[in-house]
Amino acid sequence: MRINHMKVRNDLSLFSIAAGISLGLTTIIGLPAGRYTLELDISLEILDVNQNIVEIYNGKGKQRAIIGAYYGYGENSAKEKCLYESMEMCLTQINEKVMRDFDRIEAKLIKIKKQFDLETSAPEE
Numbered sequence: 001m002r003i004n005h006m007k008v009r010n011d012l013s014l015f016s017i018a019a020g021i022s023l024g025l026t027t028i029i030g031l032p033a034g035r036y037t038l039e040l041d042i043s044l045e046i047l048d049v050n051q052n053i054v055e056i057y058n059g060k061g062k063q064r065a066i067i068g069a070y071y072g073y074g075e076n077s078a079k080e081k082c083l084y085e086s087m088e089m090c091l092t093q094i095n096e097k098v099m100r101d102f103d104r105i106e107a108k109l110i111k112i113k114k115q116f117d118l119e120t121s122a123p124e125e
Contacts, residue, residue, distance in 0.1 A: 001042060001043070001044050001045075002042065002043050002044075002045070003040065003041070003042055004041040004042065004043050004058070005039070005040070005041035006038070006039070006040050006041070007037075007038070007039040008036075008037070008038050008079075009036070009037040009038075032066045032067060032068040033067045033068055033069070034066075034067040034075075035064055035065070035066055035067065036064065036065045036067060036073075036075070036078040036079060036082055037062070037063070037064045037082065038061075038062070038063055038064075038079075038082035038083060038086050039060075039061070039062045039086070040060065040061045040062070040083075040086040040087060040089075040090055041058065041059075041060050041090070042058070042059050042060075042061075042087070042090040042091070042094065043056055043057065043058045043059075044056070044057045044058075044059075044094050044098070046098075046105060046109075048108075048109060048112040048113075048116075049112065049113060049116045050112075050116065054105060054108055054109060054112070055101065055105055055108075057094045057097045057098055058093075058094070059089070059090030059091060059092070059093035059094040059097075060089075060090060060093065061085070061086030061087065061088070061089030061090040061093075062086060062089075063081070063082040063083075063085040063086040063089070064082065065077075065078035065079075065081045065082050066078070
């Protein structure tokens with residue numbers, strides 16, 4: 001499994017600017033302090049016994065979290081939430097694709113394994 005692309009943004013908004021200018025007073029009265037966004041692209045490679053790629057599956061996820069004092073998340077919690085949920089989204093997409101193609105992948109791998117077994121069990125001259 002490999003992460004192809006990960007884009008992390010801590011978006012500045014009018015609320016973020018107001019929180020900075022007021023030294024956090026706006027977050028005390030309940031306005032959000034910012035928004036954290038994470039975009040993730042993951043690929044899963046299925047390999048045979050010779051380490052050749054049989055199939056590649058991709059999944060994409062995008063999550064946002066509000067950073068706020070009462071109803072949102074802290075900055076670290078927002079990062080964790082976005083990472084966890086976008087990873088879950090990617091893996092769910094990949095799992096659906098693998099399950100859909102399971103019989104075809106299994107047939108390919110069995111065929112390759114039989115060829116590998118024949119090559120390794122052949123008597124040497």
